[in-house]
Amino acid sequence: MMSTGGASQTGLELVDRDESGVDRAFRADVLKGLSQDHKAIPARWLYDDAGSQLFEDITQVAEYYPTRAETEILTDRSSEFAEAIAPGCAVVEFGSGSSVKTPLLLGAIGPAAYVPLDISGDFLRASAQKLSDKFPGLPVYPVEADFMRKVSLPAQVADIPKLGFFPGSTIGNMVARTSVDLLRTMRDTLSDSGGNTAQLLIGMDLIKDERVLTAAYDDAAGVTAQFNLNLLRRINRELDGDIPVDRMRHIARWNDDFARIEMHCEALENMEFTVAGQSFAMAKGDTIHTENSHKFSRRSASTLLLAGGWTPVRRWTDSAGLFSLILAEASINRSAP
Structure with a gap:
């Protein structure tokens, strides 16, 4: 509970965590997403504390x-x-x-x-x-x-x-x-x-314009790349994973059929890794689809x-x-x- 200037404030913990403190929904979404032929993880999991701060940094880049x-x-x-x-x-x-x-x-x-x-x-x-x-x-x-x-x-x-x-x-x-x-x-x-x-x-x-859109999600300073790859680091940290993050890269591309920018983490070589005790494999060029940004x-x-x-x-x-x-x-x- 916090109090500032006499205002009553309340913090309510509503996240479902297991006995070790892991967010059950996060683990379920990651394991389900990595088990698919076309690997994908919901974008909301990009926003742990580090991801939230990195996104604040993204908002300051020129693109x-x-x-x-x-x-x-x-x-x-x-x-x-x-x-x-x-x-x-x-x-x-x-x-x-x-x-x-x-x-x-x-x-x-x-x-x-x-x-x-x-x-x-x-x-x-x-x-x-x-x-x-x-x-x-x-x-x-x-x-x-x-x-x-x-x-x-x-x-x-x-x-x-x-x-x-x-x-x-x-x-x-x-x-x-x-x-x-x-x-x-x-x-x-x-x-x-x-x-x-x-x-x-x-x-x-x-x-x-497509050029404006792609630049906004792949800035020259690489801040968005760090934001995207931070999801893999979070998985390793919170779900006992060993994804080789240094062998993955961030990519952003425009999908005109769906009017959206897509962000992916792409494997730079063949790899195997584990997350939460389960084994996964990716071939060179395979991606984990981490975010869509639809335009309207x-x-x-x-x-x-x-x-x-x-x-x-x-x-x-x-x-x-x-x-x-x-x-x-x-x-x-x-x-x-």
């Missing part, structure tokens, strides 16, 4: 435009956010707060409380503390949880309007089915018994949100038209027009 574009929107349209978002709401952020973007939103709308949700506990608590220091009168309730599942929010925000905040186009990291499932889960997490209509402010990256048009963004139970009500883009922030409201369930 990575989304953070700058989204920050521009939050800065230049702050008065519009204040008009469109329910007053006195609790901001529920799906992922630990960005040191730049989250304060801009909180400063613009003056919420009643802030609830960051994140699976990376230490990073969550550190970022929550920074937000508390910046907004000493704001109650902050960090919840360590896997937000891919419905999360029970602290009782202190049970009956006040909720604004979900999901910046950075993280929704683009998922395949369509998982994105829809997450949006529906967010709707369940943000709903309450008081009849308040939940809102969601979500970032979605836009389709643009106005229509595809609307279709995705509607499928997940949200109706878009406002849209904003940066001056260069690179990125969008969309405000949506929870839709009423209906089976006909």
Whole structure:
């Protein structure tokens, strides 16, 4: 439990760990993903404490435009956010707060409380503390949880309007089915018994020139490469693995059929390794698919949100038209027009 400026704060541990402290879902996803012919691990596992910090570093490299574009929107349209978002709401952020973007939103709308949700506990608590220091009168309730599942929010925000905040186009990291499932889960997490209509402010990256896209995910300084390869180091550390990370390399490529950037870890030679007592093999050139970053048009963004139970009500883009922030409201369930 943390306390800052007299504000009551709570940290809830909701991650399912075994007796040795290993996240059961992490182990299950890794073993399942490595057992497939086309190896793949869900992108959310890139974000342990080290991965979360590396991603913060990525946002500062010259090639990575989304953070700058989204920050521009939050800065230049702050008065519009204040008009469109329910007053006195609790901001529920799906992922630990960005040191730049989250304060801009909180400063613009003056919420009643802030609830960051994140699976990376230490990073969550550190970022929550920074937000508390910046907004000493704001109650902050960090919840360590896997937000891919419905999360029970602290009782202190049970009956006040909720604004979900999901910046950075993280929704683009998922395949369509998982994105829809997450949006529906967010709707369940943000709903309450008081009849308040939940809102969601979500970032979605836009389709643009392929050269701009690939550079953003394979920067010259190699920060994104370290972020990607950190997943393998995490597997070795937490799941008793011996993946030869020095014989793997990061690659990023545009898949036009699916309108997405794909990140992979590619084997530079034939190799065998073990993870959690299970044996695996990769041939030279085989990859572990670690992340998708889907890019959206106005229509595809609307279709995705509607499928997940949200109706878009406002849209904003940066001056260069690179990125969008969309405000949506929870839709009423209906089976006909």
